Ligand SMILES: Nc1ncnc2c1ncn2[C@@H]1O[C@H](COP(=O)(O)OP(=O)(O)OP(=O)(O)O)[C@@H](O)[C@H]1O
């Protein structure tokens with residue numbers, strides 16, 4: 001019946017699912033049984049202290065890391081066992097804005113953005129040129145094709161890296177600390193870009209950040225990773241009124257006694 005198709009009665013489909021994922025490096029346990037689904041069409045923000053495993057989590061989605069135990073799924077496809085060739089069609093659907101924007105310093109801005117198109121699409125030279133110009137314009141970097149990355153500011157580099165991440169029309173964009181190291185105005189430009197891409201390209205997104213202003217602005221849903229597992233999951237309002245004091249401290253940016261004792265030992 002038509003009523004059954006109503007969005008309110010059908011849960012939104014999961015684009016990415018982590019099923020009891022464990023990951024350690026030597027003796028260090030980083031992910032200790034992470035089970036969660038990232039919903040299609042949403043922007044999910046992943047919060048958590050430095051060194052807690054947020055980048056490690058993202059790297060599992062593109063196959064740069066594999067779980068020791070557990071599974072990672074892209075829609076219904078289990079992806080954690082795939083080799084590079086098996087991952088290729090999945091990687092093409094994902095744009096990754098790395099934590100350190102990782103432009104190729106010896107290539108022009110235009111060649112940086114064209115790189116994934118030359119590697120992974122069959123577009124003609126003219127179509128590539130047009131797509132590069134269009135994506136640079138989307139991030140406010142029009143006519144910068146001939147510049148070298150070394151001539152750009154940190155914020156401009158991030159925007160070029162973002163133009164490259166969205167060059168192939170991804171259905172999912174992973175942003176690892178998109179605003180770190182930027183002043184508040186440039187950070188807000190990036191936030192607005194994330195929102196704009198969400199609206200114009202209809203992308204799903206996962207945003208890793210420490211920046212609470214950014215988290216509240218772009219996130220439909222916020223999750224907090226701490227001590228190897230997800231300790232909070234909800235809307236901005238739900239996180240603001242969360243009962244776990246660790247969540248409250250993180251949101252308020254307040255050190256606890258243990259953090260301060262570490263300071264006194266210095
Ligand atoms: N390839 C690796 N080999 C060994 N240890 C690693 C590797 N990648 C990550 N780690 C360790 O795993 C832990 C989590 O790292 P990760 O980069 O995910 O932290 P993060 O939450 O992204 O921190 P930040 O907010 O500072 O970026 C860290 O202690 C890190 O040293």
Ligand SMILES: [Mg+2]
Pocket residue numbers: 054055056099176
């Ligand atoms: Mg990180």
